[in-house]
Amino acid sequence: MLKIGLVGVGGISGAHIPAWDEMENAQLVAICDIRPERMEKYPEKRHYTDFDEMLEKEEFDIIDICLPTYLHADFAVKAMEKGINVICEKPIYLKEEDIDRVYSTAEKNGVKFMVAQVLRFWPEYELLKEIYDTKKYGKLLSGTMIRLGGYPKWSWDGWMMDEKRSGLVPFDLHIHDLDFMVYAFGMPEVDYQYRSKLPDQDFISLNYNFGDFSVHSEASWYATCYPFTAEFRFQFEDALVSNENGRMVIYLRNDEKIDLSQQAEGDTGSINLPKSDAYANEIHYFADCVINNKPVEKVKPEQLRCVLNILNNL
Ligand SMILES: NC(=O)c1ccc[n+]([C@@H]2O[C@H](COP(=O)([O-])OP(=O)(O)OC[C@H]3O[C@@H](n4cnc5c(N)ncnc54)[C@H](O)[C@@H]3O)[C@@H](O)[C@H]2O)c1
Incomplete structure (x- = not known):
């Protein structure tokens, strides 16, 4: 034990x-x-x-x-x-x-x-990576990832709003999406960036170039009670893979769609997403590495280095 x-x-x-x-x-x-x-x-x-x-x-x-x-x-x-x-x-x-x-x-x-890095264990994001790796719907053409919310006034001692202690939106919020991109697609170039930072709000908009495709990403703490929103949309040659409004849907060329969230509720079929908790998944993965003395391969230091290098140069 x-x-x-x-x-x-x-x-x-x-x-x-x-x-x-x-x-x-x-x-x-x-x-x-x-x-x-x-x-x-x-x-x-x-x-x-x-x-x-x-x-x-x-x-x-x-x-x-x-x-x-x-x-x-x-x-x-x-x-x-x-x-x-x-x-x-x-x-x-x-x-x-x-x-x-x-x-x-x-x-x-x-x-x-x-x-x-919890997105690496999140079923919707894992499925997106699998679709990319297997080229099931052809080549990836473009992507959009967003992560938005209100200013985190609730944090203990206001540490999140202190740039030296949290790194603000790039290190606290956007890091999730950038880490996933580096994990899933490799190391990008930043070919566009915009940031608007005020004492009570922080917004960044970036374009990452992966050579064959690019991904646009936005992250923000707005100075309002804007609800937390984390979404993505990836355009493949033969399908649009969307995780928006709380549902993961694959829109196919022939105007059909596969609603994975709907299927998960019924818990049938082979394509449905597992009803699992990504935080439990990451904890189980690490415990398994410790118990069975396996290397921690899912999160590599060189990937973390790439992410911090990009964030420190924004
Ligand atoms: N993976 C995710 O989805 C996710 C989501 C939220 C936060 N986080 C990360 O989790 C971390 C914590 O965030 P949070 O939102 O829980 O912050 P928080 O402010 O709610 O909690 C931090 C806790 O640490 C305690 N603390 C501070 N100094 C301490 C010390 N010296 N010894 C013992 N306890 C101490 C505080 O009292 C507080 O209860 C951050 O690094 C954040 O980036 C990750």
Whole structure:
């Protein structure tokens, strides 16, 4: 049975904690947050307000880091130096040096490390990659990816709105789509970029050139309560693959369409999307790498380096 510890019991921990709790071969035994009230919801776990104390008193196989971005690399290094495997929320941090620091610590201590880039485990995005890889609908011609929402006023201590601690929209929001593109299509050139950044809003619009096709992407924190929206549309020679308005639909040349979301509800047929939780998928994948001593191949440091290099040059 894997023993798990989690640090940072804020927003995203609400997706990680249930995923650990549902696993049969892992037990989330202890959690840590500087705000004790954040942990009251989980009375069955041991609570710590100090990460060092938790590392000293407990024995873990895996630490799950759900802290604000600026603490990721330091906390990951600290845990790995104690011989503990680490899964860490995105992004690793803001600089390419952090990638080297974290991966060299993992290597030196013989432990595994993974940045939880969740789109790589998201059924709709996995299917898009499969369609691209298999050329099922011909060659890819163009794509659009968007990720929009309101300004994150809710974050603890306002850390998300502080560029030095979060990197703002490029590192917090757009990184999801760019990471997926690098994972699925390889390394692009940026041939257009526009950003409008004010104290309470941040918008970027980019065009990525992959040689044979290009992908336009937008990401924003608007200064309004605009609802969170994450969508894509990819134009292949013989089909348009759309994940918009909460539905994944493949529009075919002959005017027919395959509504994958509809099929998933019925849970029949061979093409339907699995009803799965991407956060649980990434956690299960990492736990499996640890249990079976497999390399963490799904998230590679050179891909993370490419993403940070692009984001740092915007
Ligand atoms: N994969 C995704 O879809 C996704 C979604 C949201 C956030 N995230 C990432 O998850 C991370 C956390 O984001 P969030 O929205 O949960 O933030 P949050 O502000 O809601 O939570 C952060 C938590 O960390 C705690 N904390 C701060 N300093 C600490 C310390 N020194 N020791 C222990 N606890 C401490 C805070 O009290 C807070 O509860 C970010 O890096 C973000 O980029 C990923």
